[in-house]
Every structure is written in C-alpha cells, then in structure tokens.
Amino acid sequence: MPRPRSLTPDQLAAAALAVIDRAGLPGLSMRAVAVELGISTMALYRYVEDRGELEALVVELVLGAVDSTPPPLTAGPWRARVTLLVDRMRDTVGAHPAVLPLTMSHRHRSLGVMRWGETVLGVLHEAGLGPEERIIALRALLAYAIGAVQQEHLGALSGAGTAAIAELPAEEFPHMTEAALGARSLTPDREFHGGLALLLDGMGR
Amino acid sequence: MPRPRSLTPDQLAAAALAVIDRAGLPGLSMRAVAVELGISTMALYRYVEDRGELEALVVELVLGAVDSTPPPLTAGPWRARVTLLVDRMRDTVGAHPAVLPLTMSHRHRSLGVMRWGETVLGVLHEAGLGPEERIIALRALLAYAIGAVQQEHLGALSGAGTAAIAELPAEEFPHMTEAALGARSLTPDREFHGGLALLLDGMGR
DNA sequence: ACCTGAACACCGTTCAAGT
DNA sequence: ACCTGAACACCGTTCAAGT
Numbered sequence: 001m002p003r004p005r006s007l008t009p010d011q012l013a014a015a016a017l018a019v020i021d022r023a024g025l026p027g028l029s030m031r032a033v034a035v036e037l038g039i040s041t042m043a044l045y046r047y048v049e050d051r052g053e054l055e056a057l058v059v060e061l062v063l064g065a066v067d068s069t070p071p072p073l074t075a076g077p078w079r080a081r082v083t084l085l086v087d088r089m090r091d092t093v094g095a096h097p098a099v100l101p102l103t104m105s106h107r108h109r110s111l112g113v114m115r116w117g118e119t120v121l122g123v124l125h126e127a128g129l130g131p132e133e134r135i136i137a138l139r140a141l142l143a144y145a146i147g148a149v150q151q152e153h154l155g156a157l158s159g160a161g162t163a164a165i166a167e168l169p170a171e172e173f174p175h176m177t178e179a180a181l182g183a184r185s186l187t188p189d190r191e192f193h194g195g196l197a198l199l200l201d202g203m204g205r
Numbered sequence: 206m207p208r209p210r211s212l213t214p215d216q217l218a219a220a221a222l223a224v225i226d227r228a229g230l231p232g233l234s235m236r237a238v239a240v241e242l243g244i245s246t247m248a249l250y251r252y253v254e255d256r257g258e259l260e261a262l263v264v265e266l267v268l269g270a271v272d273s274t275p276p277p278l279t280a281g282p283w284r285a286r287v288t289l290l291v292d293r294m295r296d297t298v299g300a301h302p303a304v305l306p307l308t309m310s311h312r313h314r315s316l317g318v319m320r321w322g323e324t325v326l327g328v329l330h331e332a333g334l335g336p337e338e339r340i341i342a343l344r345a346l347l348a349y350a351i352g353a354v355q356q357e358h359l360g361a362l363s364g365a366g367t368a369a370i371a372e373l374p375a376e377e378f379p380h381m382t383e384a385a386l387g388a389r390s391l392t393p394d395r396e397f398h399g400g401l402a403l404l405l406d407g408m409g410r
Numbered sequence: 411a412c413c414t415g416a417a418c419a420c421c422g423t424t425c426a427a428g429t
Numbered sequence: 430a431c432c433t434g435a436a437c438a439c440c441g442t443t444c445a446a447g448t
Binding site: 109175 | 305306309310311314319320322323326327330336337339340341342343344345347348349350351352353355356359369370373377378379380381383384387388391396399400401402403404405406407408
C-alpha cells in the first residue's frame with residue numbers, strides 16, 4: 001500500500017532505532033518516530049502498513065548489520081573461524097539488546113542473517129561435516145548465540161543474577177550456591193566462549 | 206504495597222495466562238484480567254504494583270512449573286538424565302510460547318528454575334565435571350534450550366522458515382539452499398536433540 | 411477506611427475534512 | 430489526488446468522589 005516518497009525503509013528503521021536507543025522499547029511509538037523524522041504521524045503509514053511492519057524493519061536493520069564476510073583462512077582452523085562468526089552475531093545482537101524482544105515477535109527473514117548462515121555453513125562444510133550435521137550445527141550455534149545474549153542481558157542465572165543466587169539457602173541449593181561462588185571470577189566473555197567451545201567440541205568428532 | 210485479600214499471586218497469574226492463551230500477548234490488559242477474575246480493574250492494584258509486576262507473575266507461573274525432580278538413576282547414564290531435564294525445560298517454555306517475550310523483559314528469579322538448575326548441577330557433578338565446567342555447562346544448556354524454543358516457535362531458520370530458505374537464489378546461497386533441502390526430513394525434535402547432543406559431547410571429555 | 415468509576419494522558423489507527 | 434489533523438477506541442494509571 002505504501003507509495004514511498006522520500007524516505008527509504010532503512011531511514012524509517014534508523015529513526016525508530018534512534019527512538020529505542022534513546023527511550024527504550026516502551027518509548028517506541030508511531031508519534032515518536034514521526035517526530036524523529038520530522039513528518040506527520042499519519043505520513044508514516046505511507047511507508048508502512050502498521051506498527052508491526054515498522055518493528056520488522058528495525059529487526060531487519062539490526063540483524064542485517066551482521067558481518068558475513070568469510071573469515072580469511074589466516075584466521076586459523078575452522079573452530080577459530082566459526083568462533084569469529086558467532087562472535088560477530090553476538091556483537092550484532094548485543095549492540096541493541098532492547099531490540100531483542102522484537103526479534104521474537106517478528107519472523108525475520110533477514111538477508112544479512114541468511115548471508116551469515118551461508119558463510120557459517122561454508123566453514124562447516126570445509127570442516128568436513130555432513131549435510132545434516134551442518135544444519136543441526138548451524139541452528140544450534142544460532143540458538144546458543146541468541147539464548148546466551150538474552151541471558152547475558154536479561155537472564156536470571158548470569159551477571160547480576162549471580163549475586164542473588166549466592167544468597168539462596170545453601171541447604172536447599174548446595175550446588176547453586178557453590179556455583180555462584182565459582183562464577184564470581186567468570187566474565188560474560190569467558191562464559192560465552194566456554195559454552196561455545198562445548199558446541200564446537202561436539203562438532204569435532 | 207498490596208494488602209492482599211482473597212486472591213493469591215498464583216490466581217492472578219493464572220487469570221493473566223488464561224487471557225494470553227485465549228487472546229495472545231497483545232490481548233493482555235489490566236481490564237481483561239480484571240474481567241477474567243470478576244473484579245474491578247482497579248482492584249488489581251491491590252495485589253500488584255503495576256502491569257509489569259503482573260507480567261512477572263505470569264513468567265514465574267510458567268517457568269516455575271518446570272519439573273525439577275531428580276531423574277532416577279534408572280533413567281540411564283548422566284547424558285540421558287541431563288537430556289531428560291533439558292527436555293522438561295523445553296516442554297515447560299514451549300507450552301506457552303506466547304509468554305516467551307515476557308521472560309525477556311523480566312529478570313526472573315523463579316524458584317522453580319533455581320531448583321531445576323540445582324538438579325542439573327547435581328547430575329553434572331556426578332558426571333565428574335569440575336566447578337567452573339558445571340556453571341558453564343548449566344548456562345550453556347539453558348541458553349541453548351531457550352534459544353532453540355524461540356527459534357522453533359518464532360525463528361527464521363527453522364520450521365516454516367525452511368521453505369523460504371529453499372527459495373533463496375541458489376547461486377548466492379548454495380549451502381543454504383542445500384541445507385534447506387536436507388532439512389525437509391528433520392523434525393523439530395530431532396533438530397533439538399541433535400544440537401543438544403553436540404553440547405553433551407563437548408561435556409564428555 | 412476502603413473501594414471504584416470517572417478522568418487523564420497516552421496509544422495505534424480510521425476517516426473525513428481540508429488543500 | 431494527496432495529505433493530515435481531529436476523532437475513535439483502546440491502554441495503564443491517578444485520584445477524587447462515593448460508601
């Protein structure tokens with residue numbers, strides 16, 4: 001229905017993302033985005049069917065920014081290259097954690113993510129994984145990356161949550177309290193790469 | 206601030222969950238929950254500070270339902286027992302996928318999840334993992350389970366997304382299109398357990 | 411003192427009234 | 430034909446008016 005005029009979808013999404021970065025996800029509204037763009041609220045509907053479509057544009061903008069350049073062979077063995085790719089995805093999503101809930105309400109079919117997946121599959125292919133192994137590995141890597149970013153930014157068991165866990169009754173939660181103590185020195189980065197290493201170990205056989 | 210009267214937090218949460226299950230997350234409103242309970246809208250504020258607190262109660266209700274009973278030793282080796290526990294978490298979250306976005310906006314400190322984590326750590330302990338290995342493993346399992354459920358229910362690369370991937374230009378996405386073909390016969394269950402097996406393999410060394 | 415309905419300040423979206 | 434502001438039907442929450 002939109003008969004665009006002077007604004008590109010990317011400009012719309014960038015304006016919405018600016019609103020989100022400034023005022024958080026609750027601050028996102030059609031009116032706020034219109035003000036950000038200096039147009040009337042209703043003018044937004046020239047470009048977008050409804051609010052959901054605007055949200056989808058934001059998701060595309062954020063996820064589409066992931067770097068899918070194939071890591072050079074000089075980056076090391078395939079494990080190192082997959083790690084580099086997964087790190088890029090983590091950084092991409094982690095750059096705008098407030099957008100995370102939107103990725104869940106919009107079945108994104110981001111070309112950027114597709115290209116990233118293509119690159120990952122290529123490395124896994126070189127690593128000698130079979131066809132089905134590659135799919136399972138790719139999806140597991142993506143599931144882990146997304147879940148880990150979520151936990152890191154809003155989860156119960158990581159980061160700030162650790163302190164709360166340490167205060168659980170030790171009689172009922174002996175392992176949890178002990179784990180919380182051990183986690184004091186565990187940075188989010190080491191935690192993320194530790195879990196990723198488990199996945200990569202599993203792929204190596 | 207609430208000076209509860211006749212309703213328990215669980216009853217509030219159950220009413221809100223009923224609304225969500227019937228009308229979806231967008232259908233959740235203070236007014237709708239009040240109607241569900243047969244009380245005035247403002248009476249809700251006797252039990253709850255604001256809408257966010259009500260949402261948190263829903264998250265607690267859903268996640269708290271996870272079965273944390275230690276799997277009997279007869280359930281098999283530790284891998285099988287961890288798998289059983291992770292499956293339970295997957296089933297718990299998967300039972301109300303519409304609630305998933307709420308788990309992201311509310312740092313849940315669910316006792317149920319804590320108990321589940323305690324049980325998982327116990328099995329990992331018996332499996333011979335060291336203290337830090339156990340934390341990393343637990344968090345990786347949780348990240349994977351959450352991310353996988355999300356992908357399964359709303360993600361881009363799984364389920365219905367596969368068809369769209371198969372239609373990508375094969376020249377630019379040779380691996381993706383091939384993977385989509387191979388994924389035709391890959392059920393969500395096998396996919397989930399395939400990825401989980403990768404993690405477990407990594408823990409086994 | 412307690413409860414609650416009207417009211418307020420928002421929201422997404424419709425639509426008629428302007429050009 | 431195009432654009433847009435008022436209006437509508439919601440929303441969460443405040444608060445004064447009722448008991």
